Amino acid sequence: MKNRALAITLVAAALACRVPAVRPPNPDGPAVAARSAPLFPAGWLYPPGARAAFAPHGMVSSNEPLATAAGVEIMRSGGNAVDAAVAVGFALAVTYPEAGNIGGGGYMVIRMSDGRTAALDYREVAPLAATRDMYLDSAGRMTDRSIVGHLASGVPGSVAGLVAAQRRFGRLALAEVMAPAIRLAEEGVVVDSALGRSLARDAPLISRFEGGALFAPGGAPLAPGARLVQRDLARTLREIASRGADGFYRGWVADSLVAEIRRGGGIVSHEDLRRYRPVWRDVLRSTYRGFTLLTMPPSSSGGVTVTETLNILETVPALPPFGSAEYYHVLASAYQRAFIDRNEKLGDPAFVRVPIATLTSKEYARKVAQTIAAGRATPTAVLETKLRTLREGDETTHYSVVDSLGNAVATTTTLNGLPGSGVWVRGAGFFLNNEMDDFATQPGMPNMFGLVQGEANAIQPGKRMLSAMSPTIVLDPAGELLLVVGARGGPRIITTTSQIVVNIIDHRMTLADAMSAPRVHHQALPDSLRHERNAIDPAVADSLRAMGYGLSQGAAAGQAHAVMRVRGGWEGFVDPRASGAASGY
């Protein structure tokens, strides 16, 4: 304990000459009551009591062990949490090609230990040549061109975002931070079982395009044990390391990207790449039972929908016990209502007026909560009309990083589907996103995730497509960092992230239990309460049916990667549904 305290002091002293002096987080741990052991239903897959990784100084939790190690390496060599997060981001582009790719986009929420906060929107935008109905056929029917192939891509934002975050908050040179990724691409990585599974699953799509030769030579996906060397990607990363974002958006990488897009009849142009800019936004700040939440504002719907959900839940003074029918009723009702607002009212604030203040206000939540009937589900169709009259005047990967001073980064990045549109940029070595499907490609009709969205999210050139990504940072009632969390899983990102927060704050679970607990999902339409297998006790399921819920078993959970403060340091945990590693120093 004494050594640990000394080490923290030494690291803090070493850093003090380069950054404003800040106090490391309280070593006595967060200002929250003791954790308690949850009861999960019989037959539930992930038992309570799993052990999280612990480290006294810094912690990374990501979807892939070598990428996690890259983040730890950067912190050990003097980088802060933002340097480490950017190192993880570029490393994932090498080791986790299905989602951690530079051909996509994402969001980052940052909280520095001196109290500064920032939200970075590096979401893709619609190309300048995009049109509202570009994915409909001549009979007005939706096609799959927003999902597969060269037309499906928005203008990538990841490189501009990572570079901007590192420049504003990092302490090291970009080239230092990118070194682990370049090394992994050049020297190669051994395909592990997670990568092997993902390549086996995606080989049919990958093989339709240029990535087939690398990832599935002769049609056979690389199997565990094979070495994956990515020379083209290494060259691209070197170009970015030496020229910053220009190395991607101008020059030979941009030429390769545009050439590939043109070859397949897509529309992303040099002009689109030249114009792309990430946007710094104010974090969306809210409170939940005395804790502070820092989340992502639009163009992601994540922060607004998580906030509205928690505000509705907060109107219930003490939530019913975890796993009870009453608990799932109030949880599902909150999600259903927050998703109705999400699906209709949210979009890129540069193009549509988004009523953020209203949707995230406690007063609005109280009114919405009044539409929840005791012991009875309300059909979405009925609620849609009710919420309208309440209007007042107005494949993805998440990683969480914390350093020894308590600087924290939550970032979620995506290609959308796995692995994006399937299109791979020859010569430059990366997959392109199929993020255009996150627009309402035909308002009122479901997208890839079954989300039915409205005009606010219709396609317009230069517009960001609405996202569910919800990178979130939670401060304890004393204002100190408690939790860094987020997930992948389309709309289930919102329900996954908020259930972990509720499990920790209301149900007082440990981080591992909060992430292992069974999850449910409601997104308004389809109007059903989705749950994981064996997630709900059969008697509880009967009660929910009697309340009028249509229950459906299926993909109800996203996959989260989180870090939480505990006495003496940090715990990191990987969702048991996900691949990856949490590790620190």
Ligand code: DON
């Ligand atoms: O931005 C969004 O909401 C989606 N493109 C996220 C997709 C996703 O999480 C897929 N991963 N499993």
